[in-house]
Amino acid sequence: MNEKAPWWVGILGWGTAFVIFLPILIIAITAFKTEQDAYSLSLLFKPTLQSFNEVFERSHYLGFVSNSVYVSLGSTIASLALAVPAAYSLAFFPGKRAQKILLWMLSTKMMPAVGVLIPIYLLAKTTLLLDSITGLIIIYTLINLPIAVWMAFTYFNEVPKEILEAARIDGANAWQEMLHLLLPTALPGLASTALLLVIFSWNEAFWSLNLSSVNAAPLTVFIASYSNPEGLFWAKLSAASLLAIAPILVLGWLAQKQLVRGMTFGAVK
Amino acid sequence: MNKTLTTAIAAAFVGLAGVASAATVTIATINNPDMIELQKLSKTFEQANPDIQLRWVTLEENVLRQRVTTDIATGSGQFDLMTIGAYEAPIWAAKNWLTPLDMPANYDVNDVIKTVRDGLSLKGKLYAVPFYAESSMTYYRKDLFDAKGLKMPEQPTWTDIQGFAEKLTDKAAGVYGICLRGQAGWGENMALVGTMVNTYGGRWFDQSWKPTIDTPEWKKAVTTYVDILGKYGPPGASANGFNENLVLFGSGKCAMWVDATVAAGMLYNGKESKVADKVAFAAAPQGTSPKGAHWLWMWSLAVPKSSKNQAAAQKFAAWATSKEYIALVAKDKGWASVPSGTRESTYANPEYQKAAPFASFVLSAINTANPTDATVQKVPYIGVQFATIPEFQSIGTVVGQNVAGALTGKLTIDQALKNSQASTERAMKQAGYLK
Numbered sequence: 001m002n003e004k005a006p007w008w009v010g011i012l013g014w015g016t017a018f019v020i021f022l023p024i025l026i027i028a029i030t031a032f033k034t035e036q037d038a039y040s041l042s043l044l045f046k047p048t049l050q051s052f053n054e055v056f057e058r059s060h061y062l063g064f065v066s067n068s069v070y071v072s073l074g075s076t077i078a079s080l081a082l083a084v085p086a087a088y089s090l091a092f093f094p095g096k097r098a099q100k101i102l103l104w105m106l107s108t109k110m111m112p113a114v115g116v117l118i119p120i121y122l123l124a125k126t127t128l129l130l131d132s133i134t135g136l137i138i139i140y141t142l143i144n145l146p147i148a149v150w151m152a153f154t155y156f157n158e159v160p161k162e163i164l165e166a167a168r169i170d171g172a173n174a175w176q177e178m179l180h181l182l183l184p185t186a187l188p189g190l191a192s193t194a195l196l197l198v199i200f201s202w203n204e205a206f207w208s209l210n211l212s213s214v215n216a217a218p219l220t221v222f223i224a225s226y227s228n229p230e231g232l233f234w235a236k237l238s239a240a241s242l243l244a245i246a247p248i249l250v251l252g253w254l255a256q257k258q259l260v261r262g263m264t265f266g267a268v269k
Numbered sequence: 270m271n272k273t274l275t276t277a278i279a280a281a282f283v284g285l286a287g288v289a290s291a292a293t294v295t296i297a298t299i300n301n302p303d304m305i306e307l308q309k310l311s312k313t314f315e316q317a318n319p320d321i322q323l324r325w326v327t328l329e330e331n332v333l334r335q336r337v338t339t340d341i342a343t344g345s346g347q348f349d350l351m352t353i354g355a356y357e358a359p360i361w362a363a364k365n366w367l368t369p370l371d372m373p374a375n376y377d378v379n380d381v382i383k384t385v386r387d388g389l390s391l392k393g394k395l396y397a398v399p400f401y402a403e404s405s406m407t408y409y410r411k412d413l414f415d416a417k418g419l420k421m422p423e424q425p426t427w428t429d430i431q432g433f434a435e436k437l438t439d440k441a442a443g444v445y446g447i448c449l450r451g452q453a454g455w456g457e458n459m460a461l462v463g464t465m466v467n468t469y470g471g472r473w474f475d476q477s478w479k480p481t482i483d484t485p486e487w488k489k490a491v492t493t494y495v496d497i498l499g500k501y502g503p504p505g506a507s508a509n510g511f512n513e514n515l516v517l518f519g520s521g522k523c524a525m526w527v528d529a530t531v532a533a534g535m536l537y538n539g540k541e542s543k544v545a546d547k548v549a550f551a552a553a554p555q556g557t558s559p560k561g562a563h564w565l566w567m568w569s570l571a572v573p574k575s576s577k578n579q580a581a582a583q584k585f586a587a588w589a590t591s592k593e594y595i596a597l598v599a600k601d602k603g604w605a606s607v608p609s610g611t612r613e614s615t616y617a618n619p620e621y622q623k624a625a626p627f628a629s630f631v632l633s634a635i636n637t638a639n640p641t642d643a644t645v646q647k648v649p650y651i652g653v654q655f656a657t658i659p660e661f662q663s664i665g666t667v668v669g670q671n672v673a674g675a676l677t678g679k680l681t682i683d684q685a686l687k688n689s690q691a692s693t694e695r696a697m698k699q700a701g702y703l704k
Binding site (some may be wrong): 035036039040058115118122124130131208209214221224225226227230233 | 297299300301305308326327328339343344345516520
C-alpha cells in the first residue's frame, strides 16, 4: 500500500481517537479541579493538587498498586502457561472436536459473572482464598483463559504447517519445535496476548470488589472507595482514577509497537 | 523431643496468644463525608484501645450493599462491623444474621431518636446503632419566590408545588421550577415517588401482600410526579440523582428541590453552594394525607454473627455513635458537620442550633417519619419509602424503571403502572407471598 490515503481518512482517524480518548482527558482535567469546580466542564479553573493530597492521605495507594501488579502479572503468566500448550495442540493436532472445544471454552464467557457469585464465594471461603492474592490470581486466570487460548490459537494457526514438517524432518522433537520455532515466530502475537491479559486483569472490577477486602484489594477497590450517590466526590474520584490507570497507561505506551505488530501479525501477510 | 524444639514451640504459642489478644476489627463502610471523618478520628479510639486494631474497607453504596450481603449470607466473616441501611437492618435481624447489641450504660440508648431506634430494632432488641439519619424536605430559593411575590407555606401540598413550579420556570434564564430525582432505582426515584404514593393514600402491598400499583392513588401520585418534573424540570431529568440535583440547585438552576435533609448542610455551606444565602426550606409536600410524606433513612453500624471479634466490634460501634464522638467531630470540624439525625442531645445543644439553622426542622421531620405508620391503609410491611422484604430492591428498581419510562414519555402512565403491577405480582408469586 504505497498510495497516500485520502485526506478524510486522517481526519476520521484522529476524530475517532479523540472521541475515545475524551473520557480519559476529562478525568485528567477534573483531577486537578476542586470539588466545587468539578461538576462544570469549564476549562477555566485554578489547577490544584488538593484531591491528590486527600487521596494519598486517606488511602495506602502503593499497597493497592502492588496488589494490582501481583495479581495481573501472576494471572497473565498462569494463563499463558496453560493457554500456549492448549492452543498448540488445538492448532497443530486438531482432533475431531477441536472446533467444538474452542467454542465451548468461549461459551464460559457468556454467563454473567454475578450468576456464579455465591458458589464461587463459598468455594473461596472454604479454601481460605477469600481476600488473598492467590485467590484472585486463580479467578483471573480462569476468566482470561478462553481469550488467551483463542488468541494463541489464531497466531499458531497462521504459522504454515510446512515449517513444522520441515523441522520434524530435520529431527526436532515437539519440545524443540515449540521452543526454537513456534514461540519465536509467534512471539509478537503472544506478547500482545500477554499485554491484553495484563490490561484485562488490571481493569477487572467485579471479582476483585467481591472477593477482596483488605489484604488483596487491588486498584479497582481503591477507586470504588471514592464514589457515592450522596456527596460531591468527582475531583477525588478522578484523581484516584488517574492514579489507577497511570501504570497501565505507561505500560501500554511502552508496548505499543509490540501490540500493533501482534495485531497485524501473520507469517504470510 | 529435644529441649530447643520444645522451647521454640512454647515461644510460638506465646506469640500466637499475643496476636490473638490484639483484636483486628475489619469495617465495611461507605464513602460519605461522615464516614470519612469517622475514619480520620478513629485514631483517637485506637490510641485509647491499643488492643484493638481497625481496618477499613470503603466502598460505593451499591458495591458495598452487594459485598456485605454476599459476605453475611454465606457467613464468611470477612467483616466485623458493617455499615448497613435502614432497609437491611430489620431484614437481616430477622434472618438471625446480626448480633443483638448491648450498649454500655453511659451510651444512653434512650438519647437515640426513637423513630431511628425503632427502625433498627426487631422485637424490642437493638440490632444496629445509627451513625447518621435523614428525612426529606423541600428546599426553595427565597429570592426567586420574593421576585414573583410568592410565599411558600410551612407545609406545602404537591398542588402548591405544581403551581409554584409553573410560575417560577424561566427556561430562557436557565432556571427550572423544580428539580427532583429522576434516575431509576428503589433508592433513587422511588424513594421520592414512594413518599408521594403514601401521601396520596396509596401503598405498595395490601394486607395479603397483593401489589396495589394499579390503584387510583398510585396513578394520582405518578401523574403528579411526571407532570411536575416533566413540564418544569431540567432537561434529562431522568438521569438525575441526589448529586446531580445538588449541583443543579447549588448552582442556581432550580427554584425548588425535594430531597434528603442531609443536603441542607451542603446547601447552607457557602464553600459548596452558590445559593447559600438564598436558600430556604419547608416540609416535604403532602398530597391528601400527612402520612408517609417524608422518608426516613439511616446508615448504621451492625455486628454480623459471623464476626470473630464481636466484642471489639461492639466497643467501636458504641464509641462511633456516642455523644463523645459527636463532640469530637464538633471540635475537629465544627458543629455544622456533626453526624445528624441520631441523638436528641445533639439537637438540644445550643451550639448546634446556632451552626445549623435547619436543626429543629430536621429533628421534627425525623421524629414524625414513622416507618411503622406511613400509609393511610394498613400494610403488612415496615418502611416509609420501601418495604422491608428482601424482594423489594428488585421490585422497587423495576417499578422505578417504568416510572422513569413514563417521565421520558417512552411509556404512558397507564402502561407504566400496568407493567409495574404485572411484574411485581410475578415477583411476589415467585417469592411465595402470593399463590
